[in-house]
Amino acid sequence: MQRRQLVLYGAAGAGFLGLTLFVGWWRVDGPGAPEPKGQRPLPLSAMEFRLTDHEENEVGPGNLIGRPTMVFFGFTYCPDVCPTTLSDISGWLEELGDEASEMNVVFITVDPERDTVEAMAEYVGYFHPVIRGWTGPEDQIARAAEGFRASFERVPTEGGGYTMNHTASVFLFDAEGELVTMIDYHEPREFAVPKIRRALTEDVEGAT
Amino acid sequence: MVKKLRYTNALAVLLMVAGLSAPALAGSEDVVVENAWSRASIGVNRPGAAYMTVRNTGEDAVTLTGLATPLAMMPEIHESKTNSDGVSSMVPAGEITIEPGQSVALEPGGLHAMLMKLQEPMTEGETFPLTLTFSNGGEVTVEVPILGIAARGPEG
Numbered sequence: 608m609q610r611r612q613l614v615l616y617g618a619a620g621a622g623f624l625g626l627t628l629f630v631g632w633w634r635v636d637g638p639g640a641p642e643p644k645g646q647r648p649l650p651l652s653a654m655e656f657r658l659t660d661h662e663e664n665e666v667g668p669g670n671l672i673g674r675p676t677m678v679f680f681g682f683t684y685c686p687d688v689c690p691t692t693l694s695d696i697s698g699w700l701e702e703l704g705d706e707a708s709e710m711n712v713v714f715i716t717v718d719p720e721r722d723t724v725e726a727m728a729e730y731v732g733y734f735h736p737v738i739r740g741w742t743g744p745e746d747q748i749a750r751a752a753e754g755f756r757a758s759f760e761r762v763p764t765e766g767g768g769y770t771m772n773h774t775a776s777v778f779l780f781d782a783e784g785e786l787v788t789m790i791d792y793h794e795p796r797e798f799a800v801p802k803i804r805r806a807l808t809e810d811v812e813g814a815t
Numbered sequence: 816m817v818k819k820l821r822y823t824n825a826l827a828v829l830l831m832v833a834g835l836s837a838p839a840l841a842g843s844e845d846v847v848v849e850n851a852w853s854r855a856s857i858g859v860n861r862p863g864a865a866y867m868t869v870r871n872t873g874e875d876a877v878t879l880t881g882l883a884t885p886l887a888m889m890p891e892i893h894e895s896k897t898n899s900d901g902v903s904s905m906v907p908a909g910e911i912t913i914e915p916g917q918s919v920a921l922e923p924g925g926l927h928a929m930l931m932k933l934q935e936p937m938t939e940g941e942t943f944p945l946t947l948t949f950s951n952g953g954e955v956t957v958e959v960p961i962l963g964i965a966a967r968g969p970e971g
C-alpha cells in the first residue's frame with residue numbers, strides 16, 4: 608500500500624517534472640517565448656497612424672506598402688545621433704545608386720512640437736533626396752512608435768530646454784510591409800547595405 | 816583636414832591675449848588635438864556638435880574638465896549612449912582623464928562637444944575656436960572647421 612503510493616507519487620512527480628520542463632522550454636525557448644524587450648515591429652499593414660510628410664501630403668503606413676521601406680525615428684534638434692544616422696543612411700543610399708529610388712525612406716520625428724512640416728522640409732533637404740520627413744500630432748506619432756515598437760521620451764536639459772531619448776534603430780520592410788530586419792545604430796556600412804539589398808530583393812523572389 | 820596645436824603654443828598665445836600669469840602646468844604640456852570637425856547648423860536654435868581626437872603625448876595623465884567657445888554659451892562634453900533596446904540618449908560626460916600616451920576620441924554616436932545656445936549659426940566652410948580646459952589650469956584652443964550638415968567625418 609505504502610509502496611504503491613510511493614510509486615504513484617513517483618510517477619506523478621516525474622510527470623509533473625516533465626510538464627514543468629516542457630512549460631519551461633515553451634516559455635523560454637519555445638513558441639511561447641516572450642518577444643525580446645524592444646519587441647518585433649508589426650507589419651506595416653497592421654499599423655494605424657496618420658501623419659503629414661514634409662511636402663504637406665497626408666501619409667500613413669499604407670503609403671509604404673508596395674515598395675521596400677526604411678524607417679527611423681529621430682528629431683531635428685538632435686545634434687549627434689540623428690544627423691549621424693541620416694548621413695549614414697544617405698551614404699547607404701548613395702551606395703545603392705539607382706536602387707535607392709525604388710525605396711521608401713522615412714524619418715519620423717518624435718518631437719512634433721519643434722519639428723513642424725517646414726522644419727522637417729528644411730532638415731531633410733540636406734540629406735539624400737529619397738528621404739522623406741514625417742510629422743504630425745503627438746498622439747499619432749505615439750501610435751506610429753507603438754507599431755514599430757519604438758520608444759521615445761522627453762528629457763529636460765540644464766539650459767531649460769529638452770532633448771529626446773528615442774529608438775535609434777533603422778527598420779527595414781519588404782514591399783509587402785513585412786519586417787525584414789533592423790539596422791542597429793552605427794552598424795558599419797558593410798553590414799547595412801547587404802541588409803537593405805535583402806529588403807529590396809525579398810519581394811522579387813516572392814518571399815514574405 | 817588636420818589641426819594640431821601644441822598645448823604650450825596655444826597657451827602662450829592665450830596668455831599673450833589675456834595677459835594672464837602662467838598657471839601650473841604639471842605634466843600636461845603635450846596635449847594634441849587632431850581631426851577636429853563639426854557640422855553646420857540650421858540657425859541658432861538647434862545645438863551643434865563638434866568632434867576631435869584629444870591625444871596626451873606627455874608623461875602624466877591629464878583631465879579634460881570643460882570647454883569654452885565664443886560660438887556657444889553652453890559648450891559641454893556629452894556622451895551619446897544606445898542601450899540594449901536600441902534607445903539612444905545623451906548625458907553630460909563629466910571629467911575625462913587621458914592617461915599618458917593615450918587619446919580620447921570625440922566621434923559621432925559617442926563623446927561629443929555639445930554646443931548649446933549658439934550665438935550665431937554654424938556656417939559650412941567657416942571655422943570657430945574651441946578651448947579645452949584641463950584640471951591643472953591648462954588650456955588648448957583648436958580651430959574647428961565647419962563641414963556640411965550631412966558630413967560623416969573630418970573629411971566631409
Ligand SMILES: [Cu+2]
Nearest residue numbers: 687893905929
Ligand atoms: Cu549632446
